Amino acid sequence: xxxxxxxxxxxxxxxxxxxxxxxxxxxxxxxxxxxxxxxxxxxxxxxxxxxxxxxxxxxxxxxxxxxxxxxxxxxxxxxxxxxxxxxxxxxxxxxxxxxxxxxxxxxxxxxxxxxxxxxxxxxxxxxxxxxxxxxxxxxxxxxxxxxxxxxxxxxxxxxxxxxxxxxxxxxxxxxxxxxxxxxxxxxxxxxxxxxxxxxxxxxxxxxxxxxxxxxxxxxxxx
Amino acid sequence: xxxxxxxxxxxxxxxxxxxxxxxxxxxxxxxxxxxxxxxxxxxxxxxxxxxxxxxxxxxxxxxxxxxxxxxxxxxxxxxxxxxxxxxxxxxxxxxxxxxxxxxxxxxxxxxxxxxxxxxxxxxxxxxxxxxxxxxxxxxxxxxxxxxxxxxxxxxxxxxxxxxxxxxxxxxxxxxxxxxxxxxxxxxxxxxxxxxxxxxxxxxxxxxxxxxxxxxxxxxxxx
Numbered sequence: 001x002x003x004x005x006x007x008x009x010x011x012x013x014x015x016x017x018x019x020x021x022x023x024x025x026x027x028x029x030x031x032x033x034x035x036x037x038x039x040x041x042x043x044x045x046x047x048x049x050x051x052x053x054x055x056x057x058x059x060x061x062x063x064x065x066x067x068x069x070x071x072x073x074x075x076x077x078x079x080x081x082x083x084x085x086x087x088x089x090x091x092x093x094x095x096x097x098x099x100x101x102x103x104x105x106x107x108x109x110x111x112x113x114x115x116x117x118x119x120x121x122x123x124x125x126x127x128x129x130x131x132x133x134x135x136x137x138x139x140x141x142x143x144x145x146x147x148x149x150x151x152x153x154x155x156x157x158x159x160x161x162x163x164x165x166x167x168x169x170x171x172x173x174x175x176x177x178x179x180x181x182x183x184x185x186x187x188x189x190x191x192x193x194x195x196x197x198x199x200x201x202x203x204x205x206x207x208x209x210x211x212x213x214x215x216x217x218x219x220x221x222x
Numbered sequence: 223x224x225x226x227x228x229x230x231x232x233x234x235x236x237x238x239x240x241x242x243x244x245x246x247x248x249x250x251x252x253x254x255x256x257x258x259x260x261x262x263x264x265x266x267x268x269x270x271x272x273x274x275x276x277x278x279x280x281x282x283x284x285x286x287x288x289x290x291x292x293x294x295x296x297x298x299x300x301x302x303x304x305x306x307x308x309x310x311x312x313x314x315x316x317x318x319x320x321x322x323x324x325x326x327x328x329x330x331x332x333x334x335x336x337x338x339x340x341x342x343x344x345x346x347x348x349x350x351x352x353x354x355x356x357x358x359x360x361x362x363x364x365x366x367x368x369x370x371x372x373x374x375x376x377x378x379x380x381x382x383x384x385x386x387x388x389x390x391x392x393x394x395x396x397x398x399x400x401x402x403x404x405x406x407x408x409x410x411x412x413x414x415x416x417x418x419x420x421x422x423x424x425x426x427x428x429x430x431x432x433x434x435x436x437x438x439x440x441x442x443x444x
């Protein structure tokens with residue numbers, strides 16, 4: 001298999017640690033992990049449901065709706081100011097520890113992001129994690145008003161890079177996102193940080209790593 | 223608001239208790255509730271993901287794929303025979319206690335089912351729960367090869383009954399299903415058995431009850 005001619009990364013959970021919002025949750029709950037987990041679960045569910053219903057709203061709106069549901073479901077109280085503070089955490093996410101060095105090493109190959117995030121959210125996360133200037137294309141689903149794993153979303157990558165999907169490596173830590181990208185036609189790498197089993201969606205990853213710094217060696221990049 | 227001219231029920235979780243499969247899980251785990259919960263969660267996720275990916279497989283296949291993932295994810299061992307035994311439980315689900323009397327009372331109005339289930343699964347559940355002859359139409363997503371909450375699924379109801387959606391009451395215990403049906407145009411009733419908060423999908427139910435036997439009085443049926 002020849003080395004990929006471009007790499008496209010998922011953002012949340014792959015480059016940026018969404019559970020870094022946990023600390024912000026301590027203001028309203030003694031179990032911020034439970035809040036963070038339910039918030040993330042509902043955030044994803046609402047993207048899938050809204051995409052299927054044909055009722056797109058951007059990821060900022062969906063993320064806040066998921067947070068407000070999680071707060072109610074867990075029986076917590078939260079003022080609008082506390083909700084706003086939690087949402088702000090999404091604009092200053094931390095990158096996983098190996099991200100900067102990994103992307104610097106891969107800089108000889110064009111790099112991109114393809115994410116559910118709104119353009120504003122992605123710009124803020126790239127900036128706050130010190131990754132400005134790293135990516136040739138930062139692509140948001142907002143351009144097509146639907147969500148992963150719709151093929152219309154994955155189609156943004158080949159269009160932006162001017163390359164066939166089969167020559168682009170799509171990297172995600174979300175197994176369902178890998179399945180969607182593979183079904184569309186990308187080369188795929190699953191960054192399986194937690195040693196989880198693959199989802200039962202009938203599509204597997206081409207490569208699997210535990211951390212992003214293992215990708216270059218795995219796919220034949222310098 | 224005039225009384226509805228037909229009632230369409232969701233099947234799993236609304237008429238039939240999917241957690242009645244829990245007992246079957248005791249053969250492979252000491253915590254069958256955890257298995258049942260993850261199995262159900264993945265079953266729904268896989269319908270949404272496959273629908274978005276445009277990779278429909280029927281609900282029997284998706285349900286088995288979800289079960290096999292849940293078994294792996296929980297670190298359980300299960301033989302093919304044990305998996306088959308758990309799957310069989312889906313063909314002999316119990317109806318919730320109030321279902322038969324409720325549907326008998328409503329029999330003056332045309333009744334239907336609209337479900338993710340495959341035709342074979344639905345026929346088996348209707349038969350095993352003693353509801354044969356109750357429904358004018360038992361509608362499966364299999365006719366349109368996608369899943370709820372796609373509008374193409376909800377469109378099956380008005381076509382079968384020959385009535386506008388706004389004159390049909392759609393009843394589901396799944397809040398996201400109610401949201402999808404309402405977004406499509408049905409009158410809706412959320413059977414909120416567990417007192418959960420409404421999902422944050424920007425669409426509310428027209429009516430809310432705790433049990434199905436409260437519907438008639440709520441919507442003006444005899």
